[in-house]
Amino acid sequence: xxxxxxxxxxxxxxxxxxxxxxxxxxxxxxxxxxxxxxxxxxxxxxxxxxxxxxxxxxxxxxxxxxxxxxxxxxxxxxxxxxxxxxxxxxxxxxxxxxxxxxxxxxxxxxxxxxxxxxxxxxxxxxxxxxxxxxxxxxxxxxxxxxxxxxxxxxxxxxxxxxxxxxxxxxxxxxx
Amino acid sequence: xxxxxxxxxxxxxxxxxxxxxxxxxxxxxxxxxxxxxxxxxxxxxxxxxxxxxxxxxxxxxxxxxxxxxxxxxxxxxxxxxxxxxxxxxxxxxxxxxxxxxxxxxxxxxxxxxxxxxxxxxxxxxxxxxxxxxxxxxxxxxxxxxxxxxxxxxxxxxxxxxxxxxxxxxxxxxxxxxxxxxxxxxxxxxxxxxxxxxxxxxxxxxxxxxxxxxxxxxxxxxxxxxxxxxxxxxxxxxxxxxxxxxxxxxxxxxxxxxxxxxxxxxxxxxxxxxxxxxxxxxxxxxxxxxxxxxxxxxxxxxxxxxxxxxxxxxxxxxxxxxxxxxxxxxxxxxxxxxxxxxxxxxxxxxxxxxxxxxxxxxxxxxxxxxxxxxxxxxxxxxxxxxxxxxxxxxxxxxxxxxxxxxxxxxxxxxxxxxxxxxxxxxxxxxxxxxxxxxxxxxxxxxxxxxxxxxxxxxxxxxxxxxxxxxxxxxxxxxxxxxxxxxxxxxxxxxxxxxxxxxxxxxxxxxxxxxxxxxxxxxxxxxxxxxxxxxxxxxxxxxxxxxxxxxxxxxxxxxxxxxxxxxxxxxxxxxxxxxxxxxxxxxxxxxxxxxxxxxxxxxxxxxxxxxxxxxxxxxxxxxxxxxxxxxxxxxxxxxxxx
Numbered sequence: 001x002x003x004x005x006x007x008x009x010x011x012x013x014x015x016x017x018x019x020x021x022x023x024x025x026x027x028x029x030x031x032x033x034x035x036x037x038x039x040x041x042x043x044x045x046x047x048x049x050x051x052x053x054x055x056x057x058x059x060x061x062x063x064x065x066x067x068x069x070x071x072x073x074x075x076x077x078x079x080x081x082x083x084x085x086x087x088x089x090x091x092x093x094x095x096x097x098x099x100x101x102x103x104x105x106x107x108x109x110x111x112x113x114x115x116x117x118x119x120x121x122x123x124x125x126x127x128x129x130x131x132x133x134x135x136x137x138x139x140x141x142x143x144x145x146x147x148x149x150x151x152x153x154x155x156x157x158x159x160x161x162x163x164x165x166x167x168x169x170x171x172x173x174x175x
Numbered sequence: 176x177x178x179x180x181x182x183x184x185x186x187x188x189x190x191x192x193x194x195x196x197x198x199x200x201x202x203x204x205x206x207x208x209x210x211x212x213x214x215x216x217x218x219x220x221x222x223x224x225x226x227x228x229x230x231x232x233x234x235x236x237x238x239x240x241x242x243x244x245x246x247x248x249x250x251x252x253x254x255x256x257x258x259x260x261x262x263x264x265x266x267x268x269x270x271x272x273x274x275x276x277x278x279x280x281x282x283x284x285x286x287x288x289x290x291x292x293x294x295x296x297x298x299x300x301x302x303x304x305x306x307x308x309x310x311x312x313x314x315x316x317x318x319x320x321x322x323x324x325x326x327x328x329x330x331x332x333x334x335x336x337x338x339x340x341x342x343x344x345x346x347x348x349x350x351x352x353x354x355x356x357x358x359x360x361x362x363x364x365x366x367x368x369x370x371x372x373x374x375x376x377x378x379x380x381x382x383x384x385x386x387x388x389x390x391x392x393x394x395x396x397x398x399x400x401x402x403x404x405x406x407x408x409x410x411x412x413x414x415x416x417x418x419x420x421x422x423x424x425x426x427x428x429x430x431x432x433x434x435x436x437x438x439x440x441x442x443x444x445x446x447x448x449x450x451x452x453x454x455x456x457x458x459x460x461x462x463x464x465x466x467x468x469x470x471x472x473x474x475x476x477x478x479x480x481x482x483x484x485x486x487x488x489x490x491x492x493x494x495x496x497x498x499x500x501x502x503x504x505x506x507x508x509x510x511x512x513x514x515x516x517x518x519x520x521x522x523x524x525x526x527x528x529x530x531x532x533x534x535x536x537x538x539x540x541x542x543x544x545x546x547x548x549x550x551x552x553x554x555x556x557x558x559x560x561x562x563x564x565x566x567x568x569x570x571x572x573x574x575x576x577x578x579x580x581x582x583x584x585x586x587x588x589x590x591x592x593x594x595x596x597x598x599x600x601x602x603x604x605x606x607x608x609x610x611x612x613x614x615x616x617x618x619x620x621x622x623x624x625x626x627x628x629x630x631x632x633x634x635x636x637x638x639x640x641x642x643x644x645x646x647x648x649x650x651x652x653x654x655x656x657x658x659x660x661x662x663x664x665x666x667x668x669x670x671x672x673x674x675x676x677x678x679x680x681x682x683x684x685x686x687x688x689x690x691x692x693x694x695x696x697x698x699x700x701x702x703x704x705x706x707x708x709x710x711x712x713x714x715x716x717x718x719x720x721x722x723x724x725x726x727x728x729x730x731x732x733x734x735x736x737x738x739x740x741x742x743x744x745x746x747x748x749x750x751x752x753x754x755x756x757x758x759x760x761x762x763x764x765x766x767x768x769x770x771x772x773x774x775x776x777x778x779x780x781x782x783x784x785x786x787x788x789x790x791x792x793x794x795x796x797x798x799x800x801x802x803x804x805x806x807x808x809x810x811x812x813x814x815x
Contacts, residue, residue, distance in 0.1 A: 006504040009451070013500060016544070017493050019551045024469065024485045102763065 036151045041069075041143075042133040046123025049100040050108055056097055056123030062149030066174040068094050068167070069143040070119070070159075071131055073101045074111035076139040082158035086118040089164060094171060098122040101131050101139055142167075146174035178242050178321040181230025185271075185321075188223035188278060189311035191216050192304040199301020202294070203369060210293045213300050214285035220307070221282025224275040231271055231320055235262040241327035244268060244320050250333035252709045260344040261334045266468060266484070267320035269347060273464065274310045276355040281307065284359050290380035291363070292372050299359075299366030306358055309491040317487045336710070336735040336742045342402030350395030350422060354460040356388025357429060360436075361457035364450045365499055368506040373446045378439030381453065383799050385436050389429045390792035396422050397785030405745050410756055410773045412673070412781055415564045420543040421463030424536055428456035431532040433792075434525045442587060444522060446510040447503075448529070454503060458496040459536075465492050466543075517589040524582035531575045538567045569622045576629040576667055579660050580636025597639055605632030612675075619675045626671030633664035651798025659791025666784025672777035685767045693774025694721050695755060697728075702759070702768055710735045715759040715768060717746070730759045754778050 045057040061067050070086060072079040090096050098119035100108055108122070125131055134143065135154070144153040144167070152174040159167055195216045202209045231244075236259050240246045248265040249258055262268045281303040288296055314320065363381045367373045399422065404412045413419060432452040438445045469485025516522035542559045549555055580601055584594050608631035612624050637660035640653055678693035689698040700716040712733040718725045728746035735742070748755045753776035760769030 006508050010497065010500045010504060013493070013496055017489065019544070019548050020465075020489055021486075022551045023547055024489060 036135050037154060039151055041145055041149050041151055042130075044123075044130045044133065046099065046125055046130060049098070049103060049122040049124030050105050050112075052109075053119065054121040056099065056121040058149060060097070060121060061145045062147065064147040065095060066147060066152070066171050067097050067145045068171065069097045069099065069145055070140060071099045071101060071125075071134065071136050071142065072140045073103050074107040075103070078158040079140045080111075080115055081160075082140050083115045083118060085159050085161050085164055087116050088161070089159075089167065090118040092168065094168070095120060099125050099130055101125050101128055144170050144174050177230050177233050178239070178323065181227040181234075182319070182321040184223045184227040184230070185274075185311065185315060188220045188227070189308065189315060191220040191223065192278075192308040192311060195220065195304035196301050196308060199297055199304065202297045203301075210297055213297055217278075217285035217300050217303070218282045220304070221279040224278040228271055228275040231262050231268055232259055234321075235259055235268075238331065240329075240331055241323055241325070243322045243324040246324050246328050246331045248334055249331040250709065251330060253334060253339070254708055256341070256344060257334060257339045261338070263347050263351075264334055264338045264343055267314070267318045269351070270310070270314055270318050270468070271320045272348065272351055273355060274307065274314055276351055277303070277307050277310060277358055280356055280359050281362075284362070284384070288380060290376060292370070292376065294370045295363070295366045295372045295377065295380075297366070298369045299362040302362040302365040302369075303358065306362065306495060309495065313484075313487050313491065317484050333709070333735070336733065336740045339709075339735075340402065340406055342398065342406060346395060346398045346402050349391050349398060353388050353390075353392025353395050353429075354422075354425060354463065356384065356391060357425060357457040357460050359384040360388070360432060360453040361499065364453035365502060368450060368502050371506065371509070373439075373450060373510050375440055375443040378436050378441075378443070378449065382436050382440050383796055385429065385433050385453075385456075386792055386796040386799065389426070389433050390789050390796060392422070392426050392429055393785060393789040393792060396426060397782050397789065400785070401782050405747055406742075410677075410679070410745075410758075410771070410775070412670075412778070415542070415559075415561050417543050418463075418467050420539050421459075421466045424539055424543075425456055425459040425463060427532050427536040427539065428452060428459050431529045431536070432456050434528050434532075438522055438525050442514050442516070442522060444512060444514055444516065445526070445529075446512060447507045450507055450510075451503060452529070454496070454499045458492075458499070461492045461495065465489060514588070516587075519585065519590045521582070521585045521587045521590075524578070524585050527578060528575070528582060531571060531578070535568050535571050535575070538571070539564065542567075565622065572667075573622075573625050573629050576633050576663060579663060580633050580639075583640045583656060583660070598636060601632045601636035601639070604635045605629065607631070616675065623671040623675035626667055626674070630664045630668035630671060633667065634661060637661040637664055651801065652795045655791045655793070655795025655798060657791070658794055659788045662784045662787025662789075662791055664784070665780050665787055666782075669777055669780025669782075669784055673775055673781065676776040677778075678774045680770075680772045682770050682772075683763060683767045684770050685765070690770065690772060692755075692772040693753075693776070695719050695772075695774055696721070697755075697757070697770075697772055699768065699770060702762070705731065707733070712744075713759065715757075715770070717757055717770075719748070719755055726755075728755065728757050730757045732759055732761075749779060752776055 041058045041061055043058045045059075046055055048055040061069065068086075068089065070082075072082070086096050096118045098121065100122050103124065103126075105124075112119075123130070131139075134141075138156075140158050142155040142159055143151050144155075146152050153170045155163070155167070195213055198209045198213045198216065201207045202213070234242045234245055235249060236255070238245060238249050238251045238253075238258060240249075244265060244267050248268075249261050253261070263272045281300060284296075284303060285300055291299070360381055363377065363384070367377045399419070400412045403414070403419075404410070432449065435445050435449045435452055439449045465485070465488045468488055542563050545559050546557055549557055580598065581594060584597055586592075605628045609624065609628040612619055612627055637657055641649060641657055680690055680692045682690050684690060684699045686699050686701050689696055691697070697717050697719045700718055702713055702715045705712050705714040710733040712731045714729050714731045717728040717730070719728060720726075726748055728748055730746035731744040733742045733744055734740075743758050743760070745756055745758045747757070753774060756773040756775060758771040760771065762768050
């Protein structure tokens with residue numbers, strides 16, 4: 001057996017160990033980057049989720065100003081705490097839009113009456129079709145859409161009060 | 176007191192391992208006669224680890240919540256069998272099981288190894304002790320399973336519900352026995368490289384250990400595959416998950432080793448290659464353990480993500496594999512290759528078998544670690560999935576299946592007869608199967624079609640070594656080979672049939688609705704609440720008919736409270752020609768339920784084939800040991 005061949009396994013092992021040491025020294029990043037970031041919002045036209053609210057379509061988003069689109073539902077428990085943070089964001093001038101997934105008007109009305117209503121418009125998405133076209137796999141999720149109707153950021157899970165500053169920064173970048 | 180007994184036994188065993196290593200060094204350096212004492216030490220070490228493991232089982236059986244590990248992983252309201260099996264359903268417990276098997280394997284090596292030369296045995300026991308010592312250190316320093324918790328909590332946190340299944344009682348121990356059983360081949364190879372006694376005698380000594388470990392690994396993987404199939408509710412038997420690959424890699428290396436060790440034993444050839452494979456096979460076991468235990472690759476098996484433990488295991492991996500490879504580079508090159516062989520010979524066939532298995536191993540290894548390497552170099556994240564593995568490993572496996580039919584027909588050293596004449600019937604069967612699938616299922620994928628073809632050919636070709644022989648005078652090892660090779664054909668047929676003929680329906684159904692899947696009509700009757708000892712759930716009642724008598728299936732969704740989690744319990748009904756597999760999901764607001772239904776023709780052949788492969792290995796192992804006993808009375812003297 002030639003000399004080179006003899007030492008090849010050792011070299012391979014060293015390479016492997018280096019890669020693994022690198023991985024161990026660097027914590028695994030589990031955040032998910034959306035593939036839709038940088039792409040226009042898929043066209044949709046939802047009816048109003050409630051008689052008292054305006055309907056939501058993709059045209060309502062391309063108005064020159066960034067919007068925060070919140071995919072939520074009255075039956076979703078984390079949404080209850082999230083809606084309070086959304087109200088604080090609205091108080092600072094953020095345009096918050098809602099997409100209510102698989103919801104009933106009476107439940108939604110009760111949810112908004114009890115927890116507050118930060119939404120300018122709420123589109124009803126009874127079959128989750130818009131939710132799916134947005135690449136959202138659950139509720140709540142939020143999208144920052146810039147004035148041209150392009151998705152700039154996707155937030156998976158509830159927006160906690162600790163996320164508010166980051167969301168405002170993302171909205172500024174989308175301006 | 177019991178936990179302390181376990182801990183003390185572990186410390187004592189670690190001390191004995193160190194002593195065992197010192198004895199080996201003394202023996203190699205100054206030719207001190209230590210053979211008897213080193214064997215006794217190995218046995219004592221094995222017994223001490225058994226005591227430690229028994230102590231762990233007892234604290235888990237009693238749910239002694241003053242032990243941290245029990246409090247973190249058990250719960251008093253858990254069925255008894257899962258309390259006991261829960262002992263290894265966690266990091267520390269499973270590492271203790273690993274060490275116990277390592278030490279007990281060493282004790283077995285010290286007790287039953289009549290074939291090995293005294294010096295090689297001493298060196299191998301030293302190597303085994305060195306392995307054990309590192310893992311004792313890991314347990315005692317970084318993962319003490321017996322650590323106490325003060326004050327003891329009132330209730331434990333419970334076991335992951337996915338693990339609360341009979342599979343847990345069988346799959347991890349079998350797999351670990353296989354993984355760690357390969358350590359004996361590793362130690363024997365290291366020992367023989369140290370003493371320079373790499374010969375057919377070593378091959379014959381190593382063969383039963385390799386066979387035994389390989390049988391357990393085969394059964395462990397087969398059981399794990401079935402467990403994932405029914406427990407996860409995804410309807411798949413293999414996901415090319417990193418941890419599944421981690422068990423497949425030692426199996427592939429072990430399969431190659433199993434065949435090359437035969438060449439070494441029978442002909443004294445392929446010396447360096449066999450030693451290399453013995454090192455690689457157990458190294459793959461350690462890589463697998465490291466991948467699982469460090470959580471560096473994303474996987475459904477990611478139990479405990481702890482970089483420090485990962486670093487410790489990585490250091491052990493580097494030291495052991497590195498030392499063995501350096502030893503191989505230093506000593507392996509001096510090995511004189513044994514008896515020469517002609518181009519057309521059994522030896523050549525086994526070399527090709529080994530090369531193909533090694534390429535498959537390389538493919539799986541690369542695919543498993545490629546995401547890690549790419550991210551280290553370019554920072555880009557990607558994952559490698561079934562499309563890569565199926566496309567690359569699939570054709571290689573088919574080629575291997577074709578050669579499996581030919582290899583056993585070729586004679587050792589030199590084949591003068593035309594072998595292909597014997598293969599007429601198998602080839603005819605294969606062509607028939609191909610023609611039938613082309614006519615009856617013209618749109619089938621290319622891999623499943625070739626899979627069915629190869630399976631039909633191999634099922635006949637595998638039996639050929641038995642023809643024109645007196646079945647009673649045929650050695651059991653040959654019977655074992657035939658059964659195992661036939662098992663490959665069976666498993667291949669199951670995989671191809673599953674890939675080609677599965678029907679799947681995903682629907683939202685209201686009670687009373689009927690859904691068709693394959694030849695079946697399935698009606699959702701009702702969904703009712705149900706409960707078990709530590710869970711509540713919803714149970715759907717399905718009535719399935721296929722022309723004749725209806726059958727009832729009751730898939731469940733279970734909600735566990737400690738820890739809070741939800742599992743889907745699939746309801747599966749098995750028939751001679753397939754399985755009806757049903758899973759329930761969530762209700763929607765209108766009172767309809769998600770239902771997932773599969774009709775999987777002949778899917779059970781996959782695990783039947785796996786079991787046959789394992790059974791074949793077991794028959795061969797029994798044959799080897801029994802023949803040795805009958806022929807060589809010194810086997811009994813080897814007991815001392």
